[in-house]
Amino acid sequence: MTSTVAVIGLGAMGLPMATRLAERFEVSGFDIAADRIALAAEKGVRPADSAAAAVANAEAVLVAVRTGAQLNDLLFDGTGLASHLAEGAVVILTSTVGTDGIGDIADRLAEHGAQLVDAPLSGGPVRAGEGDLLIVVGAAPSALEVALPVLEQLASTLSIVGDKPGDGQALKTVNQLLCGVHIAAAAEALALADALGLDREKTLDALTAGAANSFMLGNRGPRSLQAYDEDGAEVLSRLDIFVKDMGIVGTAARAAHLSTPVANAAEQLFLLGEAQGLGAHDDSAVIRVIAPERLS
Numbered sequence: 470m471t472s473t474v475a476v477i478g479l480g481a482m483g484l485p486m487a488t489r490l491a492e493r494f495e496v497s498g499f500d501i502a503a504d505r506i507a508l509a510a511e512k513g514v515r516p517a518d519s520a521a522a523a524v525a526n527a528e529a530v531l532v533a534v535r536t537g538a539q540l541n542d543l544l545f546d547g548t549g550l551a552s553h554l555a556e557g558a559v560v561i562l563t564s565t566v567g568t569d570g571i572g573d574i575a576d577r578l579a580e581h582g583a584q585l586v587d588a589p590l591s592g593g594p595v596r597a598g599e600g601d602l603l604i605v606v607g608a609a610p611s612a613l614e615v616a617l618p619v620l621e622q623l624a625s626t627l628s629i630v631g632d633k634p635g636d637g638q639a640l641k642t643v644n645q646l647l648c649g650v651h652i653a654a655a656a657e658a659l660a661l662a663d664a665l666g667l668d669r670e671k672t673l674d675a676l677t678a679g680a681a682n683s684f685m686l687g688n689r690g691p692r693s694l695q696a697y698d699e700d701g702a703e704v705l706s707r708l709d710i711f712v713k714d715m716g717i718v719g720t721a722a723r724a725a726h727l728s729t730p731v732a733n734a735a736e737q738l739f740l741l742g743e744a745q746g747l748g749a750h751d752d753s754a755v756i757r758v759i760a761p762e763r764l765s
Contacts, residue, residue, distance in 0.1 A: 471494070471528045471529055471615050471618045472495055473494065473495045473496075473529075474495070474527055474528070474530070474531065474619055475497045475499070475523040475527035475529070475531070476496060476497075476509075476514070476531045477498075477499055477500075477520050477523060477531065477533075477543070478499075478534070479498050479502075479508070479514075480505065482533055482590075482594055482597050483498075483500070483505075483531070483533050484505060484508060484509055485595070485597040486563070486598075486623055487509055487531075488513065488514065489597065489598055489599070489600050489623060490531075490619065490623070491514050492513075492622070493618075493622050494619070495515070496513070496514045496515065497514065497517045498514040498517060498523060499516075499517040499518075499519060499520045499522070520550055521548065524550055524553055524554055525553055525555065526555055527554075528558055528559070528615055529559050529561055530550070530554065530558060531561045531619070532560060532562060532563065533563045533564050534564050534566065535564065536713070537570045540574060544577070545577060551578060551581045551583065552581060554578075554581055554583045556583075557615070558583045558615075559583065559584045559586050559612045559615045560583060560585050561588050561620070562585060562634075563589060563604075564589060565589045565641050565642075565645060565714055565717065566638065567638055567642060567717040567721065568638045568639055568642070569720070571585070571634045571635040572633070572634065574634070575633075575634040584608070584609060584612035584615075585608070585612070585634045586606065586613065586616040586634070587606065587607040587608060587633075587634035587635060587637035588604050588605070588620060588637055589604070589605060589637050590602045590604045591603045591604075591641075594705075596625075600625065601624075601625045602623050602624045602625065602626075603625070603628075604620055604623065604624040604626070604628070605628045605637045605640045605641055605644070606628065606629050606630060606636075606637050607630055607631040607637035607638070607640075608633070608634060608637075609632055609633065610632065642717055645711075645714040645715070645717065645718055646715075646729065648685060648714075649711050649714060649718070649735045649736065649739065650731055650732055651684070651685035651686065652685050652689050652711065652735075652752055652753065652755060653735035653738050653739075654683075654686075654735075655683070655685050655689050655690055655693065656755045656759055657759055658676065658681075658686070659672065659673065659690060659693050659756060660756055660759040663760060664760065673690045673694065689753040690753075692705070693754075693756045695753075696751070696753055696754045696756050697762075697763040701750050701754060702750075702751040702754065704750060705751055706751060706752045707750070707752065708739060708742050708743060708748055708749070708751065708755060709743050709748035709749065710752065712736075712739045712742075712743050712748065715732060715735060715736035718732050718736070719732065719733065738758050738759070739755060741758045742754060742757070
């Protein structure tokens with residue numbers, strides 16, 4: 470039974486995941502920011518003075534990086550973590566990085582006696598702390614056996630979608646296509662309602678009660694209405710994350726020789742938002758690309 474876990478990166482998602490895991494496991498954590506390590510220590514996570522020290526005795530290592538290139542650097546560049554992993558450890562990749570190079574990374578980890586568990590997740594920091602994440606997993610059965618108790622502590626919905634790394638990334642890519650399109654469509658609909666002189670809150674209430682509702686409309690809709698406020702909506706999911714994720718969707722579609730015109734249009738809205746300085750804003754701020762000014 471897995472009992473020791475390391476979490477590398479104690480940011481917006483890493484810290485609540487580490488805190489949640491500390492309720493059941495012995496957890497060590499490392500971050501380049503000393504204040505994040507201090508916060509983790511207050512929540513029952515054993516602080517480590519380096520990433521190598523954090524993973525030295527861990528049976529499972531959670532990593533959250535932005536891109537596949539960053540994952541490769543973390544594991545293999547210079548004094549990469551791969552050479553410090555315990556024999557038989559599993560590296561649990563929680564990020565959405567696309568399928569490119571995942572198989573090669575898994576092969577290189579195997580040379581160090583470790584395995585890769587491809588487990589991209591959705592849900593945000595609050596749900597991470599509550600163990601209410603959606604996680605899709607691609608992993609060999611032997612790796613999954615080690616990782617499963619950790620994943621179950623974090624997820625309310627856990628879908629095993631394949632038996633090799635890359636399968637989780639593939640399904641998450643499909644998921645992000647829908648999420649990005651739905652966020653853009655919700656913003657477009659609410660901008661149209663505003664342009665037609667409708668009450669924004671009443672319109673949102675009516676739409677979420679009917680067949681036009683979606684998770685993203687219900688979740689991002691209220692934040693879209695706050696996007697024009699002086700401070701904007703609370704940032705729960707950055708707009709530039711969807712620049713990255715919709716780019717992954719486009720890359721995957723082109724590799725499969727599949728046309729995705731709706732996803733491409735949504736990607737352009739997120740790219741325009743980033744170009745207009747909205748990258749660090751909540752992704753619901755994409756409404757300001759469609760309608761820069763509140764109209765009514």
